[in-house]
Amino acid sequence: MAKQSESARIYWVIYFTLLFLLGATIALAFVDMGHHWNTFIAIGIGCMKAGLILLVFMHLHWRDWLTWFFAAAGFIWLAILLTLAAADYSTRNHPSHSSPKGEPTLLAPSE
Amino acid sequence: MARVEYLNPPYQDLDQQSHSAELGMWVFLATEVLFFGVLFTCYAMLRMRWPAAFRHGSEDLNLWMGGINTAVLLTSSTFMALAVRAARAGDSRWIITHLAITAALGMVFLGLKATEYSIEYREHLIPGLNFANLSPEDQGKPASQQNARPEQERLFMIFYFVMTGFHAVHMLVGIGVIVVLIILTGRGAYGSGYHSPVEIAGLYWHFVDIVWVFLYPALYLLRQS
Numbered sequence: 001m002a003k004q005s006e007s008a009r010i011y012w013v014i015y016f017t018l019l020f021l022l023g024a025t026i027a028l029a030f031v032d033m034g035h036h037w038n039t040f041i042a043i044g045i046g047c048m049k050a051g052l053i054l055l056v057f058m059h060l061h062w063r064d065w066l067t068w069f070f071a072a073a074g075f076i077w078l079a080i081l082l083t084l085a086a087a088d089y090s091t092r093n094h095p096s097h098s099s100p101k102g103e104p105t106l107l108a109p110s111e
Numbered sequence: 112m113a114r115v116e117y118l119n120p121p122y123q124d125l126d127q128q129s130h131s132a133e134l135g136m137w138v139f140l141a142t143e144v145l146f147f148g149v150l151f152t153c154y155a156m157l158r159m160r161w162p163a164a165f166r167h168g169s170e171d172l173n174l175w176m177g178g179i180n181t182a183v184l185l186t187s188s189t190f191m192a193l194a195v196r197a198a199r200a201g202d203s204r205w206i207i208t209h210l211a212i213t214a215a216l217g218m219v220f221l222g223l224k225a226t227e228y229s230i231e232y233r234e235h236l237i238p239g240l241n242f243a244n245l246s247p248e249d250q251g252k253p254a255s256q257q258n259a260r261p262e263q264e265r266l267f268m269i270f271y272f273v274m275t276g277f278h279a280v281h282m283l284v285g286i287g288v289i290v291v292l293i294i295l296t297g298r299g300a301y302g303s304g305y306h307s308p309v310e311i312a313g314l315y316w317h318f319v320d321i322v323w324v325f326l327y328p329a330l331y332l333l334r335q336s
Contacts (some may be wrong), residue, residue, distance in 0.1 A: 008193060015189040019182060024141030026178050029332040038335040042328035050321045057192045057317045070134050078148040085152050089159060 014056045021049050115307045129307040136311040137224060140318050147277070147322050154270045154329065161263040169334050170266030171236060171260070172244075173227055177331040180223050181323060187216035195313045203305030206296045210309075213316065214289040217282055220278040224279055228272075237272070238265045271330055281319045288312050 025045040028038065055061040060071055122128035158165045194209035227232040228237075242265055247255040293310055295301065302310055 008196060011192045013154055015185065020179050022178065022185065025328055025332060026174070029174065029328075032335040034335075039333055042332050043325075046325045046328050049324045053188060053317050053321055053324070057188055057320075058314055067134065067137065070137035070141070073138070074144030074148075077141070078144055081145075081148060081152055082155075083187055085156060088320075089156050097236045109333070 010037050010056060018049055018052060021045050125305060125307075129305075129310070132307045132311055133314070136314045140314065143281075143318060143322075148272070150270070150277070151275050151325065151329065154274070157263075157266055157270070158333075161261070161266070164261035164263035165267045166334060167261055168264045168271070169331060171231075171234065171264070172271070172331050173230060174331050174334075176223055176227050177327050180220050181327045183216050183220045183223070184320050184323050187213045187220070188317050190216065191313050191316045195306075195310055198301055198306035198309040201306075203296050203299065203302065203329055206301065206306075206309065207293050210238060210289050210293050210296070214286050214293070216290070217286045221279060221282055221286075224275065231268075235269055238268050242268060274326055274330070278319065278322055281322070285312075285316050288315065 025042055028041055028045075033041070050090070054071065058071075060068060118125055118128060122131065190209045190213045194206055194213060197203075197205035197209055231237060232241065234246055235241045244260045244262070245257055246260075249259070289312065290302075292309055295308070
C-alpha cells in the first residue's frame with residue numbers, strides 16, 4: 001500500500017479541478033454539438049469528476065487491489081445492467097412505432 | 112491504551128479492523144450504486160423513448176441553482192477530505208471544524224433544494240399535486256405564444272423528484288452521521304490511533320456527492336438534441 005502524503009495541497013488541487021470541470025460542463029450545455037455529443041460529453045465530464053473523487057477524496061489511489069475490487073463491484077454490476085437494457089431497447093421496434101409487440105403500452109406515444 | 116480499547120474480536124489489530132470496516136463500507140456503497148443505478152437506467156431508457164418531452168423538462172428546471180448546489184457539494188466533499196486528514200493527524204479541533212463546515216454546506220444544499228422545489232410548485236411542475244400542461248405565465252397568453260408541456264414531461268418530473276428526493280434523504284442521513292461524529296470527537300473518541308468512523312463516514316459523504324455529479328448533468332444539462 002503506497003504511503004499517502006499528509007499535505008492538504010492535493011485536496012485543494014482536486015477541488016479547483018472539479019470546479020473547472022463543473023464550469024466546463026455548464027458552458028457546454030449551451031452549445032448544440034448535435035449527434036448526441038452533448039450527452040456523451042456531459043457523461044464523460046461526470047465520469048472524470050467521479051474518478052477524481054474516487055481516487056483522491058475516497059483514497060482509492062493509495063489502496064491495495066482488494067479495496068479496488070470491492071469498490072469496482074457495484075459499478076461492474078451497473079455496467080451489466082446498462083449494457084443489457086441498452087441492447088434490448090436499441091434493437092426493439094425497427095422502424096420506430098411499427099411493431100405492436102414490445103411497445104410500451106402504459107403511455108401512448110405522442111412524438 | 113486507547114488503541115486497545117477500540118479493538119473488537121475477531122480482529123488482531125486496529126489496522127486490520129479499520130481495513131475491514133472500510134471494505135464493509137464499499138460493499139454498502141455497491142448496493143447504493145445499484146439503487147441509484149436502476150433509477151438512472153430507467154431514466155435513460157425513457158429519455159431515449161421521449162427525447163423532446165424530457166428536453167422540455169430539463170429546460171423547466173433551474174440550471175443555475177442546480178449548478179450552485181453542485182459547487183456547494185464539491186466544496187463540502189473537500190472539507191470532508193480535510194476532516195479525515197485532520198483525524199489521521201489526531202487533531203480533534205480541526206476534525207470538528209472541518210466536519211462542522213461539511214455539515215453546514217450540506218444544510219445549504221438542502222435549503223437550496225427546498226427553494227427549488229417551492230419554485231417548481233409555483234410553476235405547477237409537481238405530478239400528482241399540481242402538474243399542468245401550461246406554466247402559470249403561459250396561461251394568460253394566446254395559444255400561439257404558449258410553450259405547452261408535452262404529456263411525458265410528467266414522467267420526467269416524477270423521475271426528477273424521486274431521484275433528487277432520494278438523494279436529499281441520503282444527504283440528511285449524512286448530516287446526521289456527521290453531527291454524531293462531531294459529538295463523539297468532542298468527547299475525545301477519535302485521534303491519530305483510531306479514527307475509522309470518520310474515514311468511512313467520509314466515504315459515504317463522497318459517494319452521495321458522486322451521485323449528484325451524475326444527477327446534475329442528467330436532469331438539468333441535457334438541453335440540446
